[in-house]
Amino acid sequence: MRKALKYLLIGLLAIAATACVQIVRNSGATIISSPAPAGLRLATLNVHYIVLRRQTGAWSLDDWERRKVALDLAFKEIAPDVMGFQEMESFAGGDNGDTNLGLDWLLSQNPSYKAAAVGDWRSFPSTQPILYRDDLNLIDQGWFFFSDTPDVIYSRTFNGSYPAFASWAAFSTNDGKRFRVVNVHFEYKSRGNRLQSAALVADRIRPWIDAGENVVVLGDLNARNGARTQRILAEAGITFAAVKGSTYHFNRGLNLFGAIDHIGATADFHLETSPVVLRQEFNGEWPTDHYPVVVDYTLSR
Numbered sequence: 001m002r003k004a005l006k007y008l009l010i011g012l013l014a015i016a017a018t019a020c021v022q023i024v025r026n027s028g029a030t031i032i033s034s035p036a037p038a039g040l041r042l043a044t045l046n047v048h049y050i051v052l053r054r055q056t057g058a059w060s061l062d063d064w065e066r067r068k069v070a071l072d073l074a075f076k077e078i079a080p081d082v083m084g085f086q087e088m089e090s091f092a093g094g095d096n097g098d099t100n101l102g103l104d105w106l107l108s109q110n111p112s113y114k115a116a117a118v119g120d121w122r123s124f125p126s127t128q129p130i131l132y133r134d135d136l137n138l139i140d141q142g143w144f145f146f147s148d149t150p151d152v153i154y155s156r157t158f159n160g161s162y163p164a165f166a167s168w169a170a171f172s173t174n175d176g177k178r179f180r181v182v183n184v185h186f187e188y189k190s191r192g193n194r195l196q197s198a199a200l201v202a203d204r205i206r207p208w209i210d211a212g213e214n215v216v217v218l219g220d221l222n223a224r225n226g227a228r229t230q231r232i233l234a235e236a237g238i239t240f241a242a243v244k245g246s247t248y249h250f251n252r253g254l255n256l257f258g259a260i261d262h263i264g265a266t267a268d269f270h271l272e273t274s275p276v277v278l279r280q281e282f283n284g285e286w287p288t289d290h291y292p293v294v295v296d297y298t299l300s301r
Contacts, residue, residue: 097125234264
């Protein structure tokens with residue numbers, strides 16, 4: 001019995017030591033620099049949905065009131081040109097999207113930004129908006145679901161789980177450069193679903209890339225650097241900026257594994273700096289259970 005307890009204790013200590021090593025490996029303070037004058041700052045953040053029928057507790061209305069200032073401060077710190085959000089949903093049950101507290105809040109606090117990839121929820125799923133500076137020009141926007149019927153709104157995923165989708169928006173700069181941003185959120189439970197979803201995204205973006213378009217794919221891939229999910233998109237022409245350390249922290253600053261949120265782009269996007277992950281509280285609060293990921297590019301055409 002004593003020998004068994006000894007081995008159990010050794011095993012627990014080994015697990016604790018491994019966890020500590022992982023936290024150190026995947027952590028680290030980061031400082032965001034000023035963007036290049038002619039550059040494009042792109043960012044992504046999973047903000048976690050708000051449960052409208054829950055007054056208190058995790059992800060409730062009270063919780064939103066606590067963290068909404070932190071979310072706005074994080075957004076202002078990033079000062080993105082374009083930023084994709086995932087789970088920006090105020091969940092009332094079903095597909096009803098009449099209320100979006102997170103989107104309304106950020107737009108009200110940042111009047112120099114507009115929202116793309118939004119619309120009447122009956123015909124446009126608006127829980128993955130793409131915010132952009134109002135000196136960019138919105139050309140077009142759209143969506144498709146990770147499903148056998150991708151153009152049917154709110155269709156369930158390949159294995160029948162909750163609907164998941166890509167939103168996208170096409171922009172032009174004032175000097176005439178054009179680019180398209182595809183904002184994705186792949187399922188965390190099923191690897192098969194992730195792979196099929198990535199393959200669908202690759203199929204959708206490949207004609208744009210073949211036509212010479214500049215394309216960005218960003219979002220919560222729920223896959224780490226170099227995973228097959230990411231490689232499928234790379235094979236379609238997307239080069240991902242290598243994000244170091246954790247981007248998901250359990251809403252507690254626990255950095256146990258590598259990045260699952262990523263930003264990648266086609267060849268005419270030139271990386272100006274290494275990706276930045278803002279691993280910090282704002283106003284003493286975590287904005288959400290993910291960290292923002294920020295990448296600065298210049299666009300050659």
